[in-house]
Amino acid sequence: MEHTLSIIKPDAVERNLTEEIKSIFTKNGLKIINSKKIHISKEEAAEFYKVHQSKPFYNDLCAYLSSGPIFVMVLEGEDAVAKNRKLMGATNPKDAEPNTIRKLYGISIDKNSVHGSDSVENAKIEIDFFFKN
Ligand code: IDP
Ligand code: MG
Numbered sequence: 001m002e003h004t005l006s007i008i009k010p011d012a013v014e015r016n017l018t019e020e021i022k023s024i025f026t027k028n029g030l031k032i033i034n035s036k037k038i039h040i041s042k043e044e045a046a047e048f049y050k051v052h053q054s055k056p057f058y059n060d061l062c063a064y065l066s067s068g069p070i071f072v073m074v075l076e077g078e079d080a081v082a083k084n085r086k087l088m089g090a091t092n093p094k095d096a097e098p099n100t101i102r103k104l105y106g107i108s109i110d111k112n113s114v115h116g117s118d119s120v121e122n123a124k125i126e127i128d129f130f131f132k133n
Helices: 011-013 018-027 042-050 059-063 082-088 101-105 120-131
Strands: 004-010 031-038 070-077 114-116
Touching: 004 018, 004 082, 011 018, 011 070, 018 031, 018 070, 018 082, 018 101, 031 082, 031 120, 042 059, 042 120, 070 082, 070 120, 082 101, 082 114, 082 120
Parallel strands: none
Antiparallel strands: 004 070, 004 114, 031 070
């Protein structure tokens, strides 16, 4: 069984979309095996998103992820990484396929409601980041 990390970002937690988004995962064969609601610091967000540190949007991205509570989950299932990415939709909600989470709920390219690991390797790193004590 494969595992991946999903984050419901501040824009979606704030709009009380957590239960709706969780049900999209569970209805599509992804089991939520661990989860927590947390509010991370900008420094923690900077560490989490360090692969993007050279990007022009890095500072805003870190400020945004730490701007309010987030809901982090470990999803388990067959092809969990790819399945989650498909359910999320494209980074920019405008380009996302119909019925994907970002098409349904995303506000803009930065407030796009969810994060999902992009590979099995990064999923391990990201799960450890939030759930290894
Ligand atoms: P992903 O979340 O679909 O994997 P990434 O390219 O890994 O997309 O970017 C991480 C996050 O950075 C995105 O989810 C989005 O919130 C933000 N982001 C990506 N590209 C831009 C941009 O061009 N402007 C502002 N924010 C961006
Ligand atoms: Mg990414």
